[in-house]
Amino acid sequence: MPSTSRSARSTGTNRSPKPRRLAVLAALATAAALTAGVSAPAHAAEPAPTAAPATTPDGSAGAERQGGLPPIHPERDFAGSTVAAHEGRADTPALASLTATQTPGLDVASYQGNVDWASVAGNGARFAYVKATEGTTYRNPYFAQQYNGSYNAGLIRGAYHFALPDRSSGTAQANWFVDHGGGWSRDGRTLPPALDIEYNPYGATCFGLSQSAMVSWIRAFSNTVRSRTGRYPTIYTTTGWWATCTGNNSSFGATNPLWIARYASAVGTLPNGWTYQTFWQYADSGTFPGDQNLFNGAYDRLKALANG
Incomplete structure (x- = not known):
């Protein structure tokens, strides 16, 4: 079950059948979205992915971004x-x-x-x-x-x-x-x-x-x-x-x-x-x-x- 339901049980709130059914339906909707390849809404913003390295004319990667280091300019x-x-x-x-x-x-x-x-x-x-x-x-x-x-x-x-x-x-x-x-x-x-x-x-x-x-x-x-x-x-x-x-x-x-x-x-x-x-x-x-x-x-x- 989602963490919100676990929290609700521990505090003694939201015990009525209707909220419980809504919570179950929400969990099922999330699982269905993931199965379909659609991400469920995030609870907190995630960092943007690091950009892929630049490439040279032969298709090889031309930049390294390791440990916060700047990308390289190997052509120079x-x-x-x-x-x-x-x-x-x-x-x-x-x-x-x-x-x-x-x-x-x-x-x-x-x-x-x-x-x-x-x-x-x-x-x-x-x-x-x-x-x-x-x-x-x-x-x-x-x-x-x-x-x-x-x-x-x-x-x-x-x-x-x-x-x-x-x-x-x-x-x-x-x-x-x-x-x-x-x-x-x-x-x-x-x-x-x-x-x-x-x-x-x-x-x-x-x-x-x-x-x-x-x-x-x-x-x-x-x-x-x-x-x-x-x-x-x-x-x-x-x-x-x-x-x-x-x-x-x-x-x-x-x-x-x-x-x-x-x-x-x-x-x-x-x-x-x-x-x-x-x-x-x-x-x-x-x-x-x-x-x-x-x-x-x-x-x-x-x-x-x-x-x-």
């Missing part, structure tokens, strides 16, 4: 999208003076759209990193054109993931990444998958995680990628962010290649644990679409990295 997030605002730009290196010992390349995301890879290769690029995923909902809708197109133009290419450590676990994001483009094969043309972990574009610099929690998150991501692909991921970051958000942790230098971001004429001080960088993102514009990068070695060493 890419390797280095937060760097200049936090660390600025200085003079970029003279590329000609470095290409004798280093190998030029680029990184791209959905912002670049369909890339003319033949032109990119003709201008001297030898490798490319392509954004594949972000969080556990977003997939770059241009990934296939960018990832396969760079390969078909003769570049050595790899995929990267934009980390959102406050949204889900490192394990969950690593699995999403590997399942949607972040794989690896020993074909001499595929770079290790990469983790892009930088300043939070949605709020607190370190995503609300303590230094120890951030290290644990990165380790979970790294170990999951390693178990799934056979390679430890390259870690993209800045020296300043790494010091602030991991406490300058030194435990990844022995296993994970470093992709350092610094928009200056020299690579500068590296994060603790690394004695050299594998990749250097030295500018966010230049000869190639997207960001400008150098591999720290000649082309044969780049191929060796791809082969593992």
Whole structure:
């Protein structure tokens, strides 16, 4: 029986047959409405349902709203999208003076759209990193054109993931990444998958995680990628962010290649644990679409990295 009837019995009111029959009829009407798929009137207003996540052109969800966090704008997030605002730009290196010992390349995301890879290769690029995923909902809708197109133009290419450590676990994001483009094969043309972990574009610099929690998150991501692909991921970051958000942790230098971001004429001080960088993102514009990068070695060493 409805709670009003139970309350009535306990107070000794509404004992006459007519009110009792009305209460029964009301209960039967409610049950009939529910059976027919019609909601009975609510006694109190219920909160409106959360809006469904936005979607990208490929139909994948493009926003995460977890624990009251704001929705994401993954089309504006890419390797280095937060760097200049936090660390600025200085003079970029003279590329000609470095290409004798280093190998030029680029990184791209959905912002670049369909890339003319033949032109990119003709201008001297030898490798490319392509954004594949972000969080556990977003997939770059241009990934296939960018990832396969760079390969078909003769570049050595790899995929990267934009980390959102406050949204889900490192394990969950690593699995999403590997399942949607972040794989690896020993074909001499595929770079290790990469983790892009930088300043939070949605709020607190370190995503609300303590230094120890951030290290644990990165380790979970790294170990999951390693178990799934056979390679430890390259870690993209800045020296300043790494010091602030991991406490300058030194435990990844022995296993994970470093992709350092610094928009200056020299690579500068590296994060603790690394004695050299594998990749250097030295500018966010230049000869190639997207960001400008150098591999720290000649082309044969780049191929060796791809082969593992």
